[in-house]
Amino acid sequence: MSNKAVKEKIQSTRLFSDAEKIALLVRWDELLEEEIQKLEKVIDVYDQRYSQLVAGLKHEVEESLGSLGPNDSQELEDAQTLIRAGLGTLSS
């Protein structure tokens, strides 16, 4: 895979903070090919794990929210809205 693709992975991954991404990309030329490959592999594994965790959480929360009906109290509806918003943030 080309360096450009790996850089794009770095930019999109949730593994690193913005500052860390900058530090990596600024010193990109110092990395050897094998280090880049390892980095890419680690990012792939992490991103996959992240997706699985988000999917699992989403499933559990949806399951739980499914029992709420329109006649439930206002507080529960507020909670539902809040949690859905949180899920949206997590999975975006």
Added chain:
Amino acid sequence: MVEAPTFAPEAKPEAKPFSVENLRRSFTQFTTDLAQANADARRELGTTAVGHMLSGAAPLAIGIVGEVASDALLSAVTSPRMEAKVHVHHDRDKNTISQTKYNVPKDSAFSEKFPFLTENVLETIQKRPLLKELVENIGITVLYNNILAKPSQGALPSVGAVDLGVSLGIDVGAHGVHKLFERNFSAKWRQAIKEAAAKNEAPRLAKRKARALQMGESLLSTVNFSNGPTILGIRMIGEGIGALVGNYAHIQKSRKDPNYVRPRQERRYPERRDFRKKNEYQNGRGGQYNRRMYVGQGSSDRFERRGHE
């Protein structure tokens, strides 16, 4: 009459009864798992150059090589203050290195982690919590390798050093660097060091350190341990450890306090008399310094003024 078949109502997935507690548990579990995944990934990268870039740590140098390195390290880490002054006690006539032994309780976990360290160094490190923390947390390992000394003088093979992280050490001369890499490292290392050495031959003592440093910088760009550890640089004897420990203290402070600003470095020789004042003191009396210094050097104001005093 044909009876119409009856169908059971379609089964819907059972929704769990809503519970804020369950939801909270789900989120907690999610964040825990995510943190674990993050930690695992960072551990994978920890000993690589990427790991060090992420940690923001200054490139740490180092390779303990040469005849005085062991004592330098020992002196550095046993100094009363962690901003260690390095006193090298190397008797060149006798070719001996003085070392001091300390009675410190052994920390078996720590010694197992760094099996290649001599007991002296191990005990010394344990005695200094800051250095121990430094070694453990920043991923620095100490390459204690006095390979130029004879075995009877405490020379050690560098076994194990390659398997560990960034090495902390000292370079004390090109010769030591040569020997280290010739004896203990792979062909890739040796090639890199030879190429660096070829550019600068037969240096005098003053040049040796610069040459060793140059080699270290060359290694930076050319050499990388295949199994993770990377040497990121080479610092001078004394300055390396002093800077390392000093920097680490500031790093720790800045982690605790985001507003922490590292103070400007103090003057190296605060006790030294100001140079200009010294000259004025010597020249202002119209003695030999005055004449020698100003005769034939033009008519500066100072000369005119002083010449008529």
